[in-house]
Amino acid sequence: MASRADNIASNLSLANFSKATELKNRIWFTIGALIVFRFLSFVPLPGVNPLILETLYSKTQGGILDIFNAFSGGSLQRMSLIALGVMPYITASIVVQLAASLHPALTALKKEGESGRKKLNQYTRYGAVFLTALQGWFLASGLEAYGASSGLQAVVNPGYLFRVGAVVSLVGGTMFLLWIGEQITSRGIGNGTSLIIMAGIVAQMPTFIANLFEGGATGSVSMFTIVFMIGMVVGLVLFICFMERATRRLLIQYPKRASQRGMMNADRSHLPLKINTAGVIPPIFASSLLLLPLTITQFAGKSVSQDSAAGAAIVTLNQYLGHGKPLYMLLYALGIIFFCFFYTAVVFNPEETAENLKRNGGFIPGIRPGKNTATYLDYVLTRITVIGAAYITVVCVIPEYVIAQTGMRLFFAGGTSLLIVVNVTVDTITQIQSHLLAHQYGDLIKKAKLKGRLR
Template sequence: MNGRDNLLNFANIPELKRRLLYLFIGLAIYRFGVHIPTPGINGEAFLSLFKQASGTLFGFLDIFSGGALRRFSICALGVMPYISASIILELMTVVYPSIKELYKEGPEGKRKLAYYTRYLTIAICLIQGFGISLGLERMTAPNGAPIVIEPGWLFRITTTLSLTAGSMFLVWLGEQMTEHSIGNGISMIIFAGIVAGIFPAIARTLKFVQTGEFSLFFLLIVLLLIFGILVFTCFMELAQRRIPIHYARRQVGRQIIGGQTSYLPLKVNTAGVIPPIFALAILMFPTTLANFVPVEIFKQINSFLRPGSILYEAIFAGLIIFFCYFYTAIIFNPKEVADNLKKWGGFIPGIRPGKATEEFLDRVLTRITLIGALYVAFICVLPSFLIAKLNLPFYFGGTSLLIVVGVALDIMGQIEAHLITRQYESFVKQSKLKIK
């Protein structure tokens, strides 16, 4: 039975079938929670205001919440506070070595880190929820209607607790999906939120074709462009530099170990989607403050930092390149890798162990990180070009595209691993029968 037959019959594997069912149930619960409104909000007034604030941090977060922020449901914050808490803990490894040691303690260390991440997530949710409630009380819809029905401390406390509870529920749901389904549950929730916006985009595009604003030829060109970008993104996400590693033979007791050849894979995009998230958060911060705090300096900065402008896109690309190098330096330590290779008798052909290996790895990583940073910057700047120049009625590219491709590749890899395991178990059973 070849790989194609396995893919066609993967639902016949009980374990895989159960995990896929759990995945679909978890995503269905998430989509149900997206439509539960937060008490005390005038939904129509907030939606009309939200359309004007699509260029702020709210518009960015709405992409990952699957429309929950647009509806201002209890899941409006989504899992972004959890992601922010995880990133903060990873950045703190540079300042606090004790946190870095937890990453090396195995399951016990990961469990402690999970506790710290949850507590930090709750703190972030409380701060964001309370700040949003204060901001909403000062805002009105374009027609003058108030966003908050009855302002006051009751509304602030209710909103803060509702948003915090909704976000923590999604975190719990994501952890359950990670344990019982396929892939990372938090990533799957973000993936589902982004994909949920694809169908309205398709409907808007078809409507434009029906009304004659888009021709069929133009639609075909757009589809070919989208397909090419997807192929390019998949290629770059899988691209890696494989550095050959040789292990010297050594005798341990009566056994001789080593003498094998392996490789060290260095991904072109080592930092993943973290750099554009950091860059967007920084760029959207003045714009968001300009909507909540009536200070002239924020309004002036907001007028210069308009998405689609040359200055905005140049700063955005520069921040992405900076954070690509910054985050790669945090998660990959050439000195540590070189020391581990030397400890286990491994070496790179033509490179001396120790300091020379560290310098070689640092030099190679610097070069491929430049390629990865330029690729991420290109993918993230692309949506503004497509919307401004081609008048596309939907947002395509950027951080959302990187997440969708990354999660899809991860799911396919895990499904393939289940298929290989199933095939291996069948092979072992057949072998035992033949021996008997």
């Protein structure tokens, strides 16, 4: 372990980094693309009065708009061209993945390899365009409804012309963001879409820190609260780093093969199963479903009549589903647990994994290949998913409880931002390390060839 740690430290040294010209170019390209993304978040949507937007957003806070706004780096609050961010693409990607696991035709397409993956990506883009247009239409209609009900004219010239223009602008902005993400993936350091989401979340952190210390300076926030929040964030980040790297390694044995010296050697490897296989999907889905009724009533800017039974039920539901309410946190935790198991079952197929091991001659010691291996993999995955679901629930519910007790908004959706930021950061560091290793191996091969020529 010590030698491996020293090796990693040497790979990440400044000397090796300075020699990796290609890696430096990729990093600079990624930084430039993210700067373009931040500039786009300040380009306003045509036909919207920016002076009314702050009042509009203050009235719609607490709903699903907080999720979109955090993912887009505050673009939704400013109603910019990229107000919807990459959320439509993420939703379309999740729907396509679910359909590819449930629909036989798409399942067969998924097994075709690179050509099948390209077709599924194309379907995902079509879905992203459709969802962006649909959400953009409702967004434009909501802006007009808000101005009509409250007397504040958020839209300069309401009508179908404004709606069509807003839809075209939002679709173009989202598609341009997706293109930037693809460029970061191919010409940058990878994880283009994830880096865009992380950049949007990180852009909101200075505002939170400034509000926190401003509250301490004015006396509205006690010093104990500030220290506790900073300590909690640091503790959650360390805990997330530990859990996201945690895996259950299953020993895989392969048949003995004859070596060059005539000895029979048995190959061994490990099948890593992540504790958190579902990633950040469960809290996003759970919070979206819980906050949908509140968003519908607030976003339209219309007061729900309490005379009817349906109107009274919606008002009561909105009261109980507020941030920090016991019912909200209970349903939030149950939703996270449900989607952890559901999405893990979608992304990991024990039968397919067992069949691949059997085809390659691999087996788990003490377990028969085939159906018994699939049953064992399902048993192990279910047990570690219990730990993963408990971990995500704790990370997401603790900030919600702190928000309810202190009245200060820490991160949207109860810690989902921390999960995304830490996951993307760890993946980015892994990508950089892979580039450094590739550069080091390339130098070693060149030196070996040079020595061979000299001899």
